[in-house]
Amino acid sequence: MTPTWVPGADATLYTVANLPYGVFSRPGEPARAGVRIGDHVLDLAPVLHDEVFATGSLNGFLARGRTAWRDTRRLLQRLLAADAKEVSANRAALESHLIPLRQVRLHLPVEIGDYVDFYCSLEHAANVGRMFRPGDEPLKPNWRRLPVGYHGRSGTVVVSGTPITRPRGQRVAAPGDEPVLAPTAKLDIEAELGFIVGTPTRLGESAGDFADHVFGVTLVNDWSARDIQAWEYVPLGPFLGKSFATSISPWVTPLEALEDARVPGREQDPAPLDYLRRHEPWGLDVSMEIMLNGDQVSSPPYRDMYWTPDQMLAHMTVNGASLRTGDLYASGTVSGDEPSRRGSLIEITWNGAEPVKLSDGQSRAFLEDGDTVTITATAPGPGGTLIALGEVTGTVLPTPA
Numbered sequence: 107m108t109p110t111w112v113p114g115a116d117a118t119l120y121t122v123a124n125l126p127y128g129v130f131s132r133p134g135e136p137a138r139a140g141v142r143i144g145d146h147v148l149d150l151a152p153v154l155h156d157e158v159f160a161t162g163s164l165n166g167f168l169a170r171g172r173t174a175w176r177d178t179r180r181l182l183q184r185l186l187a188a189d190a191k192e193v194s195a196n197r198a199a200l201e202s203h204l205i206p207l208r209q210v211r212l213h214l215p216v217e218i219g220d221y222v223d224f225y226c227s228l229e230h231a232a233n234v235g236r237m238f239r240p241g242d243e244p245l246k247p248n249w250r251r252l253p254v255g256y257h258g259r260s261g262t263v264v265v266s267g268t269p270i271t272r273p274r275g276q277r278v279a280a281p282g283d284e285p286v287l288a289p290t291a292k293l294d295i296e297a298e299l300g301f302i303v304g305t306p307t308r309l310g311e312s313a314g315d316f317a318d319h320v321f322g323v324t325l326v327n328d329w330s331a332r333d334i335q336a337w338e339y340v341p342l343g344p345f346l347g348k349s350f351a352t353s354i355s356p357w358v359t360p361l362e363a364l365e366d367a368r369v370p371g372r373e374q375d376p377a378p379l380d381y382l383r384r385h386e387p388w389g390l391d392v393s394m395e396i397m398l399n400g401d402q403v404s405s406p407p408y409r410d411m412y413w414t415p416d417q418m419l420a421h422m423t424v425n426g427a428s429l430r431t432g433d434l435y436a437s438g439t440v441s442g443d444e445p446s447r448r449g450s451l452i453e454i455t456w457n458g459a460e461p462v463k464l465s466d467g468q469s470r471a472f473l474e475d476g477d478t479v480t481i482t483a484t485a486p487g488p489g490g491t492l493i494a495l496g497e498v499t500g501t502v503l504p505t506p507a
């Protein structure tokens with residue numbers, strides 16, 4: 107692995123092999139784009155002499171497409187390498203644009219276009235099917251034929267650290283009861299991987315190669331109110347139980363940083379229709395961790411997902427629906443085959459029947475006011491190293507009176 111001259115960075119999971127992009131600001135200054143290296147952010151506009159990075163979102167850069175993404179990453183890797191010729195000449199200038207993370211505020215990295223949430227984990231779909239539709243087949247006949255999804259609310263996608271107000275909504279205490287309007291009693295999380303679109307398509311066209319359109323990945327927590335969801339979703343699907351907030355990591359990890367994480371993706375039976383056929387391995391060996399008030403409550407494995415992100419993209423555009431720069435689509439809850447690898451509390455606690463015990467002696471069925479949930483993830487990097495994918499965190503606030 108190429109060492110860097112940035113102090114301390116080689117001892118972190120944010121080496122030159124990683125270099126996620128984000129948007130930051132210092133007090134009193136406008137937001138602008140940077141890459142993370144170690145515990146610093148490199149201010150890109152002055153370093154690259156490019157005004158596209160002097161704006162408060164990555165969209166302008168994402169719209170430039172794959173060749174520009176690759177060239178920029180290569181240049182940054184050269185500028186940050188310990189032995190680079192470019193560096194010895196202007197090291198002092200580069201250093202002046204390297205800012206400690208503790209001095210900056212991190213913003214939503216992308217102006218989100220459309221937001222789609224899929225349902226790609228077989229284990230999650232089967233678990234939730236059993237709880238929401240007891241007595242029915244857990245997986246509907248379409249589930250193995252296409253990646254099921256729904257359109258979410260892009261205006262409520264927020265950056266990690268944004269407090270989450272407990273939503274109120276219509277819910278019933280037990281089947282057959284009269285509905286009431288009340289704060290949710292079943293506030294939950296969903297650990298997911300999100301994909302950020304760079305290159306758009308025209309209306310009426312379907313998308314080409316996954317890596318031509320998708321710039322990179324971000325961690326997602328799709329906050330969910332299970333009681334509101336269970337009452338409202340029939341027959342049109344998730345609505346207010348999921349539209350109140352979706353948190354994402356401030357860092358977008360480019361696909362190129364995930365080369366060593368690529369895996370074939372889970373075997374599919376029956377074979378999907380031709381337009382959903384996989385041409386390249388786009389399963390990703392990303393290991394996630396969910397912390398609740400500082401205790402690890404689960405470690406979901408993304409590599410075991412049934413549908414891969416290239417298939418989600420093909421499906422989402424097969425009808426000619428266009429992509430816009432900044433679109434976000436998420437994998438759906440990442441759940442593995444064991445209780446300790448499930449991506450939501452409704453599954454971990456089996457709808458509250460088996461609360462999780464925390465190290466402070468408390469236990470949780472669903473989230474209480476004041477609770478903090480943090481999702482982190484790592485993936486293989488070059489030569490047996492790991493890269494980190496940032497984190498997405500949020501604390502629950504009470505419903506206002």
Ligand SMILES: O=C(O)/C=C/C(=O)CC(=O)CC(=O)O
Nearest residue numbers: 224225226234235296438439
């Ligand atoms: O009705 C159901 O089976 C459940 C649906 C979801 O929870 C929707 C969702 O957000 C999908 C996911 O994250 O996997």
Ligand SMILES: [Ca+2]
Nearest residue numbers: 296328438439
């Ligand atoms: Ca979800």
Ligand SMILES: [Mg+2]
Nearest residue numbers: 328348351352
């Ligand atoms: Mg949501």
